[in-house]
Amino acid sequence: MKRSQREELKSKFIEALDLPKDVVLDLPRVTVTGKVGVLIESHRGIVEYVPEKVTVNTSIGLLVIKGDGLFIKYVLADEIFIEGRVKYIEFDE
Amino acid sequence: MLFIKLWNCLRGYVIIKIVGQYAERLINQAAFSGLYLWDIRRIEENTLLAKVSVRGFFKLHFLARKTKCRIYIMQKRGLYFALNRLRRRKILLLGVVFFIAAIYLLSSIVWKVEVNTQSEELKDTILKDLEQWGLKPGIFKHNLDKQYFLDKILLNYKNVSWAEIEIRGSRVIVEVVERKMPPDLEEDDPCHIVAAKDGIIEEVLPLKGEAVVKPGDTVSKGDVLISGSVSLAGGDSGEKKLLVRAKGIVKARVWYMESVEVPLVETVKRYTGRVKKAYKIRFGNKELYFQLGKVNFSSYEEEELKARNIISSMFDSVSLNPILYREVKEEKQFLGVEGASQEANRRLAEKLKILSGEVQIVQKKVEFTLDMEKQVVVGTLTLEVIEDIGIEKKIE
Numbered sequence A: 001m002k003r004s005q006r007e008e009l010k011s012k013f014i015e016a017l018d019l020p021k022d023v024v025l026d027l028p029r030v031t032v033t034g035k036v037g038v039l040i041e042s043h044r045g046i047v048e049y050v051p052e053k054v055t056v057n058t059s060i061g062l063l064v065i066k067g068d069g070l071f072i073k074y075v076l077a078d079e080i081f082i083e084g085r086v087k088y089i090e091f092d093e
Numbered sequence B: 001m002l003f004i005k006l007w008n009c010l011r012g013y014v015i016i017k018i019v020g021q022y023a024e025r026l027i028n029q030a031a032f033s034g035l036y037l038w039d040i041r042r043i044e045e046n047t048l049l050a051k052v053s054v055r056g057f058f059k060l061h062f063l064a065r066k067t068k069c070r071i072y073i074m075q076k077r078g079l080y081f082a083l084n085r086l087r088r089r090k091i092l093l094l095g096v097v098f099f100i101a102a103i104y105l106l107s108s109i110v111w112k113v114e115v116n117t118q119s120e121e122l123k124d125t126i127l128k129d130l131e132q133w134g135l136k137p138g139i140f141k142h143n144l145d146k147q148y149f150l151d152k153i154l155l156n157y158k159n160v161s162w163a164e165i166e167i168r169g170s171r172v173i174v175e176v177v178e179r180k181m182p183p184d185l186e187e188d189d190p191c192h193i194v195a196a197k198d199g200i201i202e203e204v205l206p207l208k209g210e211a212v213v214k215p216g217d218t219v220s221k222g223d224v225l226i227s228g229s230v231s232l233a234g235g236d237s238g239e240k241k242l243l244v245r246a247k248g249i250v251k252a253r254v255w256y257m258e259s260v261e262v263p264l265v266e267t268v269k270r271y272t273g274r275v276k277k278a279y280k281i282r283f284g285n286k287e288l289y290f291q292l293g294k295v296n297f298s299s300y301e302e303e304e305l306k307a308r309n310i311i312s313s314m315f316d317s318v319s320l321n322p323i324l325y326r327e328v329k330e331e332k333q334f335l336g337v338e339g340a341s342q343e344a345n346r347r348l349a350e351k352l353k354i355l356s357g358e359v360q361i362v363q364k365k366v367e368f369t370l371d372m373e374k375q376v377v378v379g380t381l382t383l384e385v386i387e388d389i390g391i392e393k394k395i396e
Helices: A002-016 B001-012 B023-032 B054-067 B079-088 B092-107 B120-133 B146-156 B336-355
Strands: A029-033 A036-042 A044-048 A053-060 A061-076 A079-092 B012-021 B037-044 B047-053 B070-077 B113-116 B162-169 B171-176 B191-195 B199-208 B224-227 B229-231 B240-241 B245-263 B265-283 B284-291 B301-306 B317-335 B360-371 B377-390 B390-394
Touching: A029 A079, A044 A061, A044 B023, A044 B037, A061 B023, A079 B171, B001 B047, B001 B079, B012 B023, B012 B054, B023 B037, B023 B047, B023 B054, B023 B284, B023 B390, B037 B301, B047 B054, B054 B070, B079 B092, B113 B120, B120 B146, B120 B171, B146 B171, B191 B245, B199 B224, B224 B245, B245 B265, B245 B336, B336 B360, B336 B377
Parallel strands: B113 B171
Antiparallel strands: A029 A036, A036 A079, A044 A053, A053 A061, A061 A079, A061 B037, B012 B047, B012 B070, B037 B047, B162 B171, B191 B224, B191 B390, B199 B245, B229 B240, B245 B377, B265 B284, B265 B317, B301 B317, B360 B377
8 A cells, every 4th residue: 555655656746747757657668650560668578479479578567469470670678679460469467 | 770780781690590498588688688689580389580690699609508498500691701601712712802903903004095186197296206205005004204204295396385194094195285386487478687696797698688787787686687678779769669588698796705603612412322211191181201210311312202192093182202311421522723713614615515506616715713702713704706697587
């Protein structure tokens, strides 16, 4: 309970100051390019990779990308770029 | 991204196969340790294909052991490997080097000499002469002394007013502009014979026209000696004149005076034969100066040799200038009055040679005086000659 209160306070504080949330709260930033590419910034590693499904760990849980013929265009310490035919993007709690 | 890709293409990269159950973990660890992996595809269960740089591969190999994955190299790509493969093919490499050398050598030879001018006749003669002087197909264009050939052309052809040598590729193009010589006086043009120099008339021999002067007359430069306008005798009209082209020989006594100064003590410069070379590299208008060792000559003369273009004549701005230092020894020679007089005499004789063309020397007087103040011997030569002083001048 205490933790969520603190979290809420932090969130309000940031909102009041109008700071970019992704930077301050370490939230992932997901950029989707049509149906062909997904760029995930500030990730925490790949959990699973098969051509139909890519699961990426982030600070707010798992990010699941489903589609056909997916492949990882490149991987860097804070950036993943996935290409292929993208169908679903969902956050798993 | 493009830059990284290009860099990897240059440095070389490998396509690897990662076999293992926890291949994702290997990828994560690689990414967090700063490796760059790209084009990761799953081709089978437990098998991934990926691309990684050469240096990254060795790090990855180390990480793979920890995550119990196996890595196999599928393909090596990039310039690095291409060169590596080439290194084994020595003959091919030799061929490439030989080819480049041959191209360079062949392109530094002059293959054709062209002369551009209006008149065909002049073109042929200049071409023939240039060949004789050494500018012909087959010589190297790098040590072609343009100035030398230009000077030769201008010296030998009086009717050339301007010449330029241009090296274009393997051709040497000589541009020549012909001078229109002032037209010789036509036979019909009326003219006088006038004096070219001051003098006293010794002999007048008019062939055509009317002699205005007689022997013993003093004339100055420009005076009419034989007139081209002849008064016609007889008839009523009296003062009727006929203009002709005067011709004749007018010999006159002319004096020349020359003097030379010879110092009693003469310094003679003599080369000792020891030389030192330095170089100057020129980039555009910047000069970089360097030399090996020091010039430890007490006195020397500096001579800039011809600049050479190192790279090619196209990059005119980059050139190498060798500078030659010649050691000089100065020796003082005491000539004395006697010696100086002899020296003066010798120099006067040289000048005399220049003067005398078709002249008849009547009197020659040489005087030596000693100038104590300046420590010199002054030699004075007075020459009295008889020569033809008449030149043609058109009647306006």
